[in-house]
Amino acid sequence: MARDYIKLKHGNPAYENYFVVNWCFFTICNFACTYCPTFLHDGKHRGLDINLVKNFCRKIIEMKPDKRVFFELTGGEITYYKHFSELMNFLKDNGADTGMISNGSRDLAFWEKHKHLIDHICLSFHPEQGDAEHFFQVVKLLNQETTVHVNIMMLPEKFDALYGLATRISSEIEGVSVAIQALFEGMSGKIFSYTDEQKNLLENPSLPMGTNILYRRATLAPKKVYRGEMKKVFSDGTEEVANPPELISKGENNWFGWKCSIGLENIVIDPGGNVLRGWCKVGGVIGNVSDENFRLPSNQVICSTKNCYCGLDIMAAKEVVVL
Numbered sequence: 651m652a653r654d655y656i657k658l659k660h661g662n663p664a665y666e667n668y669f670v671v672n673w674c675f676f677t678i679c680n681f682a683c684t685y686c687p688t689f690l691h692d693g694k695h696r697g698l699d700i701n702l703v704k705n706f707c708r709k710i711i712e713m714k715p716d717k718r719v720f721f722e723l724t725g726g727e728i729t730y731y732k733h734f735s736e737l738m739n740f741l742k743d744n745g746a747d748t749g750m751i752s753n754g755s756r757d758l759a760f761w762e763k764h765k766h767l768i769d770h771i772c773l774s775f776h777p778e779q780g781d782a783e784h785f786f787q788v789v790k791l792l793n794q795e796t797t798v799h800v801n802i803m804m805l806p807e808k809f810d811a812l813y814g815l816a817t818r819i820s821s822e823i824e825g826v827s828v829a830i831q832a833l834f835e836g837m838s839g840k841i842f843s844y845t846d847e848q849k850n851l852l853e854n855p856s857l858p859m860g861t862n863i864l865y866r867r868a869t870l871a872p873k874k875v876y877r878g879e880m881k882k883v884f885s886d887g888t889e890e891v892a893n894p895p896e897l898i899s900k901g902e903n904n905w906f907g908w909k910c911s912i913g914l915e916n917i918v919i920d921p922g923g924n925v926l927r928g929w930c931k932v933g934g935v936i937g938n939v940s941d942e943n944f945r946l947p948s949n950q951v952i953c954s955t956k957n958c959y960c961g962l963d964i965m966a967a968k969e970v971v972v973l
């Protein structure tokens with residue numbers, strides 16, 4: 651039985667130096683994966699006005715003078731925002747760090763032009779429309795300049811080829827972290843139908859990953875990581891590493907009634923520009939990107955939900971309320 655602990659804190663104190671803005675920017679995508687909910691790629695939200703976006707980003711950077719602000723942009727496929735280059739240059743010119751989740755499908759010339767503006771990129775291979783060789787070349791190119799994490803979306807009928815791609819990336823591109831991802835209908839709900847052998851590989855991947863993550867040649871850019879493992883702190887002061895995916899799979903993702911630092915350590919923004927503390931929605935909408943008088947929260951929130959599912963939400967510090 652799991653021991654009771656009184657705090658969940660960042661596994662690496664360096665993570666505390668960053669304020670994370672996770673922005674689901676719009677719903678334009680060049681792919682239409684069948685397992686992706688339509689509202690994520692229906693094109694209805696086409697991205698806010700660039701000046702509004704810049705004003706808000708500037709405001710957040712000014713409000714957090716003691717932190718480095720990490721803007722993590724998602725969608726849709728964020729590289730199709732019509733002011734993508736302008737926004738990335740603006741963020742870098744204003745001292746922010748930048749990250750994104752992308753399907754990697756833009757051509758090599760596009761990535762060559764933008765790679766110096768990206769501090770961290772999560773590249774997801776979507777097998778229904780993605781081109782494996784192109785994807786491999788994009789990972790290789792970006793890895794020279796920035797921190798790359800790869801997710802391979804494991805469609806059951808293409809499982810072997812996808813596992814081959816994951817193995818190839820992991821063994822041939824130094825310093826990249828690779829994860830194979832089981833698919834869920836509509837990205838939540840029911841897991842796809844996998845054979846026992848496939849399930850076993852998903853739970854215990856034998857990729858050569860990890861062997862090449864820590865050591866990187868000096869010619870490669872150093873790795874930058876903004877959030878990651880957490881640590882449980884027990885009442886006697888002892889600590890234990892806690893991985894967010896593991897906390898979910900073991901059903902240990904319930905901090906109902908605890909004090910939580912979402913809103914203090916991070917915010918999230920939906921495609922309509924609504925700002926929330928976290929994707930769990932605890933604390934409700936705290937403003938909109940267009941609000942002239944937008945203010946960040948100044949205190950923790952008491953958790954009012956029994957399930958904490960989003961990785962970013964889990965990776966905010968939490969502690970038991972002492973009565």
Ligand code: SF4
Binds near residue numbers: 679681682
């Ligand atoms: S690439 Fe991503 S956002 Fe686009 S359709 Fe596929 S899963 Fe959805």
Ligand code: SF4
Binds near residue numbers: 906910
């Ligand atoms: S559900 Fe929200 S408030 Fe509750 S612990 Fe998770 S992030 Fe914090």
